[in-house]
Amino acid sequence: MLTRSDSAIALNRTFALLSAITVVAALYFAKDVLLPLALAILFSFLLAPLTKRLEKWHFRRIPAVLLVVAIAFGAIGSLSYVLALQVYDLAYQLPTFKENIVAKVDSLQGSDDGIVKSVSSAIEDMRKKIAHKDPPARLHDATEESKSDGLTPGEAAGKASGENPLTADTGESAEPSEEEVAVKPVPVEVVTPLSATQIAQSVLGPIVAPLGTAAMVIVFVIFMLIERENLRNRVIHLIAPRQLNVATQAFDDAASRVSRYLLMQLIVNVGYGLVVALGLYLIGLPNAFLWGAMATLLRFIPYIGPWIAASLPILLAAAVFEGWTRPLLVVGLFVANELISNNVIEPWLYSSTTGVSTMGILVSAVFWTWLWGPVGLIMSTPLTVCLTVIGRYVPQFSFLHTLLSDEEVLSPDARFYQRLLALDSEEASDIADEYLASNSLESLYDKVLLPALSMAEHDRHHGNLDETRQRFIFTTMRELVDDLGLKAIASLSLAGPQIEDGVEVPAPALKAAVPVLCLPARDEADEIAGAMLCQLLEAKGLQVVLMSAQTLSGEMLIHVAEEAPSVIVVSALPPLAATHARYLCKRLRPKFPEIKIVVGLWETLGTAKKAQAKLVETGINQVVTTLGAATQHLSQLVASQQLLDSNTVATEHSAA
Numbered sequence: 001m002l003t004r005s006d007s008a009i010a011l012n013r014t015f016a017l018l019s020a021i022t023v024v025a026a027l028y029f030a031k032d033v034l035l036p037l038a039l040a041i042l043f044s045f046l047l048a049p050l051t052k053r054l055e056k057w058h059f060r061r062i063p064a065v066l067l068v069v070a071i072a073f074g075a076i077g078s079l080s081y082v083l084a085l086q087v088y089d090l091a092y093q094l095p096t097f098k099e100n101i102v103a104k105v106d107s108l109q110g111s112d113d114g115i116v117k118s119v120s121s122a123i124e125d126m127r128k129k130i131a132h133k134d135p136p137a138r139l140h141d142a143t144e145e146s147k148s149d150g151l152t153p154g155e156a157a158g159k160a161s162g163e164n165p166l167t168a169d170t171g172e173s174a175e176p177s178e179e180e181v182a183v184k185p186v187p188v189e190v191v192t193p194l195s196a197t198q199i200a201q202s203v204l205g206p207i208v209a210p211l212g213t214a215a216m217v218i219v220f221v222i223f224m225l226i227e228r229e230n231l232r233n234r235v236i237h238l239i240a241p242r243q244l245n246v247a248t249q250a251f252d253d254a255a256s257r258v259s260r261y262l263l264m265q266l267i268v269n270v271g272y273g274l275v276v277a278l279g280l281y282l283i284g285l286p287n288a289f290l291w292g293a294m295a296t297l298l299r300f301i302p303y304i305g306p307w308i309a310a311s312l313p314i315l316l317a318a319a320v321f322e323g324w325t326r327p328l329l330v331v332g333l334f335v336a337n338e339l340i341s342n343n344v345i346e347p348w349l350y351s352s353t354t355g356v357s358t359m360g361i362l363v364s365a366v367f368w369t370w371l372w373g374p375v376g377l378i379m380s381t382p383l384t385v386c387l388t389v390i391g392r393y394v395p396q397f398s399f400l401h402t403l404l405s406d407e408e409v410l411s412p413d414a415r416f417y418q419r420l421l422a423l424d425s426e427e428a429s430d431i432a433d434e435y436l437a438s439n440s441l442e443s444l445y446d447k448v449l450l451p452a453l454s455m456a457e458h459d460r461h462h463g464n465l466d467e468t469r470q471r472f473i474f475t476t477m478r479e480l481v482d483d484l485g486l487k488a489i490a491s492l493s494l495a496g497p498q499i500e501d502g503v504e505v506p507a508p509a510l511k512a513a514v515p516v517l518c519l520p521a522r523d524e525a526d527e528i529a530g531a532m533l534c535q536l537l538e539a540k541g542l543q544v545v546l547m548s549a550q551t552l553s554g555e556m557l558i559h560v561a562e563e564a565p566s567v568i569v570v571s572a573l574p575p576l577a578a579t580h581a582r583y584l585c586k587r588l589r590p591k592f593p594e595i596k597i598v599v600g601l602w603e604t605l606g607t608a609k610k611a612q613a614k615l616v617e618t619g620i621n622q623v624v625t626t627l628g629a630a631t632q633h634l635s636q637l638v639a640s641q642q643l644l645d646s647n648t649v650a651t652e653h654s655a656a
Contacts, residue, residue: 024371031372036213039375040220042382044228045255046262047072051225065225073218079293086290093286097319250393257355257389258382264346269299272341276309279333283326285317300378302361310334356384360404413451420452421469425476432480441484441539445532446626450573450602453477457525457573474524481528485535516542516634517565519556520549521572522580529602529627530571536631542638553584560592567596567637569630570620574603578611582618589619596637598622600630 027034047068054064224231236247277292285291291313298309314334317327356364364384368376384404391400402409410418412435419428436444456473459465465473518534520526527549534544545563547556560568568588572581581599588597599615603625612623624630 027371035372035375036216037220038372038379038383039217040224042258042262042379043072043217043221044224045258045382046266047221047225048228048255049259049263061226065222069218069222069225073214083290083293086287086293090287090290246393250389253392254386254389257385261382261385265300268341268345269296271345272296272299272337275337276313276333279337280313280330283317283329283333284321285313285326285330286320291316302365302381306334306338310338355388355406356381356404357406360384360388360406364404413448413455416448417452417455420456420473420476423469423472425472428476429480432484436484442536442628442631444484445536446628449477449481449532450529450627453525453528454573454602457523457577458575461575474528477528478531481531481535485531485538515545515563515565516567516569516638517560517563518544518546518569518571519560519584520547521570521577521584522549523573523577524549525573526571526577526580529573529600530569533569533571533600533627533630536627537634540631540635542634553587556584557587557591560588560595565595567598567634568592569634570597570599572599572601574601577601578615582615585615585618585620596621598624598630598634598637600624600627602626 050068051061051064054068055061059067232251236244236251273292273294273296275292276295277288280288280291291309294312295306295309298305301308310331314327314330317330318324321327361381361384364387365377365380368380368383370376372379387397387400388404391397391402391404401407408415412431416428416431419425419431432444432448435448439447453473456465456470460470516537518530520530527546530546534546537544545565547559551559570581570584570588572578578601581601585597585599588595597620599620599622601612601615601623615623622633624633
């Protein structure tokens with residue numbers, strides 16, 4: 001039986017699904033209006049910085065907008081005219097390449113012993129064998145049929161082969177009669193001549209529609225640039241009228257990302273096209289400017305655009321040039337240009353990514369192509385950037401940010417714990433190594449391993465962690481901590497002494513007169529957290545002894561009495577460790593009042609302040625919640641204790 005909350009959730013999901021279907025249907029059926037509007041928005045993002053720059057140079061708003069729009073669309077129109085001439089010239093030259101194409105095909109086929117001939121011959125032999133086995137099957141079927149018709153086997157064979165059984169044995173041919181060979185009547189169709197209006201529609205129709213769309217785009221762009229502040233305020237009011245901060249951040253983020261993407265992509269693609277045009281011109285390929293311009297335009301299409309741009313010149317080079325040297329040069333030109341653009345130019349120019357994942361770009365490209373055709377494919381990335389930004393700032397559309405963005409959905413500690421739950425120690429170790437490559441060991445323990453260990457403890461105490469996974473997690477964590485400790489020690493030894501102004505600076509060596517003793521509050525997780533702390537303290541030069549979680553509290557008291565440490569550290573990992581730590585401290589403080597006691601209550605999931613207050617009531621000296629704070633505090637305690645011991649010794653010597 002569904003509760004009221006379950007019914008509300010189901011209703012919300014149904015409403016969201018119906019809303020999504022309605023939006024997609026509106027985008028599809030209203031594309032004649034929305035497509036020019038979307039193109040105008042993208043051009044506005046691209047041209048707005050130029051308009052602002054002219055206004056800073058004391059141009060008025062309307063003249064600045066008209067000048068920028070005229071220059072931009074004039075350049076587009078001129079480029080389109082030149083490309084049309086290039087296409088016409090290429091179409092005129094194509095018949096002259098016929099002989100070279102035939103020669104290339106013949107060279108690929110080779111001699112009669114060539115691989116193409118061999119494969120064709122094998123396929124033909126197989127076809128003949130299959131055709132040869134077919135008549136007996138037909139004869140068998142005809143024989144079976146003859147039994148029901150009362151025909152002899154010979155008559156059945158003649159029937160199967162298409163012969164007339166009455167004339168097959170006499171040798172007479174069944175010639176058609178004169179009536180059968182009579183010429184069939186030819187259908188007559190009355191064609192009326194086209195009127196001038198119909199001719200104009202057939203000729204101008206394909207031209208008027210694009211020109212009409214272009215005119216709508218130009219008008220939209222002009223008014224959007226003139227009224228950009230008014231439009232911005234209206235969009236902000238629609239997004240979140242009562243949360244101006246969120247709406248402003250969303251609008252500015254989307255505008256900056258789209259503008260940066262379009263501008264940088266334009267710069268990269270124009271440079272890419274110029275290199276292609278120059279390289280093809282030097283190679284000698286006809287219409288090199290056309291292929292450079294096509295490479296510039298097609299590269300706006302994500303992933304498949306460069307391949308399409310490269311395929312056409314490569315095919316033309318194979319048709320135009322004799323031999324294979326210059327076609328291979330064309331292939332090398334595109335490969336080298338693409339590698340340099342992707343690995344050098346784009347990372348250098350792009351200060352940051354669009355924020356959309358690779359899978360998000362691919363899915364959006366398919367979706368917008370299905371919705372709006374080739375223009376939707378070109379616009380897919382900017383539109384997806386806008387959707388990703390909306391998903392980041394508007395809670396109702398947060399699923400868009402989750403599905404499309406390139407940001408990690410799970411934090412490093414959650415990913416690490418998820419891999420441990422999946423019993424995948426290798427990938428968990430890779431996550432730790434990846435984090436350690438850009439962060440310190442202390443940060444790795446505090447931000448990744450301890451939170452993951454705390455999540456495991458919560459799941460274990462709530463009965464959500466079976467015995468197999470529990471043992472795997474603790475074993476893997478212990479092995480990983482030991483391995484990281486060895487790596488840390490090795491890196492410290494390889495680093496060598498520090499040199500400042502040509503003088504060797506000795507490493508800090510805080511040698512405690514009596515070892516620092518680390519006691520786990522109760523569980524194995526407390527011991528593993530204590531092992532992390534011990535590694536960090538040993539890296540500081542402190543002598544630390546870690547006791548096992550299997551040791552009873554009474555045995556711990558005996559061990560403390562034997563070691564007589566100057567500092568005791570109690571390692572306690574929530575959720576239940578605070579109680580055990582308080583119980584242990586109640587037994588330690590009366591017996592060892594002179595020893596400093598520090599409790600590491602690793603507050604990774606927000607332990608209540610009340611637990612810390614109860615620990616302080618037991619008489620301990622300090623409560624720390626992170627390994628970094630514990631390391632710093634214990635280093636200061638040991639240093640002050642050493643200073644106190646040295647002063648005491650000096651006083652005794654002076655008194656003697």
